[in-house]
Amino acid sequence: MEKxxxxxxxxxxxxxxxxxxMPHEEICERARALSKLEHNADLVKNDIxxxxxxxxFMQVDRGNFMSMLSDQDSIADKAEDIGVILSFKxxxxxxxxxxxxxxxxxxxxxxxRVVRTIIAELDELAEMGFGxxxxxxxxxxxxxxxxxxxxxxxxxxxxxxxLFDNEDDLSKAEFLLWRNLMMDIxxxxxxxxxxxxxxxxxxxxx
Numbered sequence: 618m619e620k621x622x623x624x625x626x627x628x629x630x631x632x633x634x635x636x637x638x639m640p641h642e643e644i645c646e647r648a649r650a651l652s653k654l655e656h657n658a659d660l661v662k663n664d665i666x667x668x669x670x671x672x673x674f675m676q677v678d679r680g681n682f683m684s685m686l687s688d689q690d691s692i693a694d695k696a697e698d699i700g701v702i703l704s705f706k707x708x709x710x711x712x713x714x715x716x717x718x719x720x721x722x723x724x725x726x727x728x729x730r731v732v733r734t735i736i737a738e739l740d741e742l743a744e745m746g747f748g749x750x751x752x753x754x755x756x757x758x759x760x761x762x763x764x765x766x767x768x769x770x771x772x773x774x775x776x777x778x779x780l781f782d783n784e785d786d787l788s789k790a791e792f793l794l795w796r797n798l799m800m801d802i803x804x805x806x807x808x809x810x811x812x813x814x815x816x817x818x819x820x821x822x823x
Contacts, residue, residue, distance in 0.1 A: 618736045620658035621689050624696040625729050625805065627651045631700055632722055632802070636715065641707040648700030655697040662690050681815055688812040689736075692729065695804035702798050708791055713779040721772040721802065728765035728806035731758050732813045739816070752820050762813040766806040773803050 631639075631647045665686060669679070735758050742751050776799050784792050 618689055618733060620654070620661050621693045621696075622729075622733055624651060624654045624658060624693040625726065627654055628696040628699050629722070629726055631703060635703055635708075636710060636718060638710070644700075644707075645704040648704040651700040652697055655693045658690070658693040662686060678819070681819055685812060685815040688808050688815060691808040692805060692812070695801050695808065698801045698804075699798065702794055702801065706790060706794060708794055708798075709787065711779075711783050711786060713783050714776060714795070717772050717776045717779060721769060721776055721799075724765050724769035724772060725802055725805040725809075728762050728769065728809040731762045731765065732809045732816075734758060735762075735813060735816055742820075755816060756820060759813040759817045762806075762810050766810040769803060769806040773799060 627647065628651060631644060631651065634647070635644060666683075669682075735755055738751065738755065742755060777796070780792070780795055780799070787795065
């Protein structure tokens, strides 16, 4: 998750630079660096998968654990995809889109930050047998992730509406890149919510 966080931090900086008219060459350079971070996350993911005990008792359900790992991987993948999209072409910053863009980015990143905290505290949850006050706090954080994801979805609809209302000001390529960019940014909170829900399942089973 630390490696995934590096990817999210990197793409957040790229996106902030994007809306601040960062030179396209620098965006491309940062996107390449982000791809290396995502590769490092993949290496750690593979190490974890290869290190899991087979045929031995695990403190959590093996299938749920693997799904959590996959969701973490998907967050890093989405971060890399965002960087790749921004490297294709210098996209115009239309004012009607910019009204919603920063709040949209913030909600998606906030959803990730909360689930990042949840994962960081899994060891304490395990020590308490996934019960007690720690479990109640984790459940509240899971609900917070869901709220941020919902709020991000609401803003995304406004963004898409603004995109379609102003599509005549964009080339076909720019329109498609903008649409894909929005969907991939939205993927950060979508997969964060999925990951948080895996923890909810774990708590419910225990």
